[in-house]
Amino acid sequence: MPKIKYIDETGRERVVEVPVGWTVMEGAVKNLIPGIDADCGGACACATCHVYIEPPWLDKLPPKQEMEETMLDFSQDVRPNSRLSCQIKVTPELDGLVVRTPKSQH
Amino acid sequence: MVKNIVIAGAGQAGAQAVFTLRAEGFSGAVTMIGEEPFAPYQRPPLSKAYLLGTFERDRLFLKPDAFYRESACELILGVGVRAIDRKAKAVALSDGRSLPYDRLLLATGTRVRPIRCPGAELAGIHYLRGIADVDRLRPALRKGKRLAVVGGGYIGLEVAAVAVKHGLDVTVFEAMSRVMARAVSRPVSAFFERLHRAAGVKLLLNTGVAAFEGSGRLEAVKAEGKSYPADLALVGIGVIPNMEIARNAGLPCEDGIVVDGNCASPADPAIFAAGDCTWHVGREGIALRLESVQNAIDQAKHAAYAMAGRPRPYREVPWFWSDQYDVKLQIAGLARGGDRIVLRGDLASRKFAAFHLRDGAVAAVEAVNAPSEYLVGRKLIAGGTRVAPERLADASVPMKNIV
Ligand SMILES: Cc1cc2nc3c(=O)[nH]c(=O)nc-3n(C[C@H](O)[C@H](O)[C@H](O)COP(=O)(O)OP(=O)(O)OC[C@H]3O[C@@H](n4cnc5c(N)ncnc54)[C@H](O)[C@@H]3O)c2cc1C
Ligand code: FES
Numbered sequence: 001m002p003k004i005k006y007i008d009e010t011g012r013e014r015v016v017e018v019p020v021g022w023t024v025m026e027g028a029v030k031n032l033i034p035g036i037d038a039d040c041g042g043a044c045a046c047a048t049c050h051v052y053i054e055p056p057w058l059d060k061l062p063p064k065q066e067m068e069e070t071m072l073d074f075s076q077d078v079r080p081n082s083r084l085s086c087q088i089k090v091t092p093e094l095d096g097l098v099v100r101t102p103k104s105q106h
Numbered sequence: 107m108v109k110n111i112v113i114a115g116a117g118q119a120g121a122q123a124v125f126t127l128r129a130e131g132f133s134g135a136v137t138m139i140g141e142e143p144f145a146p147y148q149r150p151p152l153s154k155a156y157l158l159g160t161f162e163r164d165r166l167f168l169k170p171d172a173f174y175r176e177s178a179c180e181l182i183l184g185v186g187v188r189a190i191d192r193k194a195k196a197v198a199l200s201d202g203r204s205l206p207y208d209r210l211l212l213a214t215g216t217r218v219r220p221i222r223c224p225g226a227e228l229a230g231i232h233y234l235r236g237i238a239d240v241d242r243l244r245p246a247l248r249k250g251k252r253l254a255v256v257g258g259g260y261i262g263l264e265v266a267a268v269a270v271k272h273g274l275d276v277t278v279f280e281a282m283s284r285v286m287a288r289a290v291s292r293p294v295s296a297f298f299e300r301l302h303r304a305a306g307v308k309l310l311l312n313t314g315v316a317a318f319e320g321s322g323r324l325e326a327v328k329a330e331g332k333s334y335p336a337d338l339a340l341v342g343i344g345v346i347p348n349m350e351i352a353r354n355a356g357l358p359c360e361d362g363i364v365v366d367g368n369c370a371s372p373a374d375p376a377i378f379a380a381g382d383c384t385w386h387v388g389r390e391g392i393a394l395r396l397e398s399v400q401n402a403i404d405q406a407k408h409a410a411y412a413m414a415g416r417p418r419p420y421r422e423v424p425w426f427w428s429d430q431y432d433v434k435l436q437i438a439g440l441a442r443g444g445d446r447i448v449l450r451g452d453l454a455s456r457k458f459a460a461f462h463l464r465d466g467a468v469a470a471v472e473a474v475n476a477p478s479e480y481l482v483g484r485k486l487i488a489g490g491t492r493v494a495p496e497r498l499a500d501a502s503v504p505m506k507n508i509v
Binding site: 022026029030031032039040041043044045047066067070071073074 | 148150151165168169170172173176399400403425427429434436475477478481482485506
């Protein structure tokens with residue numbers, strides 16, 4: 001199973017295994033990583049699963065669809081490496097992915 | 107001192123309440139009792155990806171088991187709360203136990219409204235509310251079978267979309283003159299009617315089902331004097347709030363358990379309610395019951411704030427979504443008859459929004475594949491912002507600059 005490293009806003013790192021086909025959001029929720037609410041459960045309807053991707057990984061992710069792009073446009077503290085974690089499906093190529101979670105989604 | 111909180115109902119609202127109580131620093135005992143044999147799970151995928159079979163059951167659960175352990179929340183599953191003894195401050199459980207509480211949160215949700223007509227008990231007639239329902243329905247969704255969907259609401263239409271993908275022959279029976287009539291405006295209904303018809307769904311409007319026919323098993327649906335052959339049916343005609351325990355305890359109930367702005371019962375300061383089972387006065391001053399993830403989450407938060415001793419009244423703008431085929435419908439605010447509807451975008455391009463203006467201000471938005479309209483709309487609703495209708499209707503003005 002691919003391993004993903006989540007770093008929370010206090011700097012605490014957690015490396016967890018996430019099944020292929022699940023999303024980066026689900027990997028966080030199932031492993032009690034703080035900072036992600038995911039109210040809509042991954043329907044790209046709430047924008048409460050905002051994360052920051054560590055720069056080396058940015059290009060390796062599938063590009064944003066219009067829905068995600070727009071939802072992010074209206075989120076808080078958006079940076080060039082912002083993504084909605086429910087829109088990133090875990091693949092074997094993402095083994096080692098590093099993402100940072102914000103303090104809160106509001 | 108509140109030392110002991112009991113939550114009746116282990117669903118979307120219940121799970122959120124546990125989370126928020128701990129986040130607010132409540133350190134007393136928390137016990138959550140759920141009638142279903144499952145830890146709290148999300149229902150939206152039940153009529154979407156989970157029904158389609160592209161989403162495993164594990165992924166439905168809102169929190170991992172470790173969450174309840176780490177939150178020191180005792181989960182009692184497969185057991186129902188049968189009665190509330192307000193004087194003794196205790197609940198009676200279906201397994202014979204009695205549990206004391208300092209604060210009680212009712213998060214019991216709803217159950218499906220059964221159809222009352224001849225033949226309603228035949229095999230092959232399905233409903234959809236929980237995991238167990240999908241586990242019965244999914245194996246029956248076999249290519250070539252004829253599915254009768256009774257009720258053109260969200261759930262019926264989402265199931266129709268999935269069933270068509272599975273290669274079934276789908277007919278939707280809707281008693282009203284348009285689909286989702288309770289929830290969306292005319293242009294949006296019309297859009298979804300065209301969408302379903304284009305996908306191959308037969309959509310019969312103004313067609314109430316009078317009976318199911320068959321010997322032991324469903325063979326046909328009888329509607330408006332005609333008989334339509336069917337191998338299985340899915341009935342989605344609404345829900346009934348689970349409020350009997352509240353009513354029997356003398357708590358005020360309408361079409362839901364009556365709560366105030368802090369999600370507390372006006373009759374008992376120790377009892378709160380959140381989610382689909384509640385009847386509350388919305389931000390526009392009209393009492394209503396909402397059935398949505400947003401309302402379950404937000405009411406649970408506000409009930410938890412109050413139970414933890416830091417009340418903050420509930421004022422959030424309601425929001426909702428539905429996925430049918432590759433179309434995402436997102437709604438914010440509550441539309442009302444008499445609103446002025448302003449359309450933006452082009453229905454044919456499958457990307458448009460219907461804004462509802464009331465006294466010049468945006469009161470609701472229904473957005474089809476139109477996230478900026480939805481998100482900006484939500485902010486405008488929260489702010490009670492007035493917007494010129496001509497500007498809203500002009501798709502060349504970016505939503506960001508609309509005000
Ligand atoms: C198929 C389907 C699709 C949906 N799609 C969407 C969508 O796309 N978007 C959206 O916003 N919303 C959607 N919803 C609505 C959303 O799922 C609900 O609004 C939400 O689950 C409400 O949460 P709740 O906690 O109030 O109730 P529930 O999640 O229903 O939980 C209540 C729980 O309490 C239990 N219970 C009841 N009585 C008792 C008792 N006496 N003692 C103990 N336990 C009891 C019930 O068994 C249940 O498990 C959908 C619902 C369904 C059924
Ligand atoms: S979980 Fe709601 S948008 Fe990602």
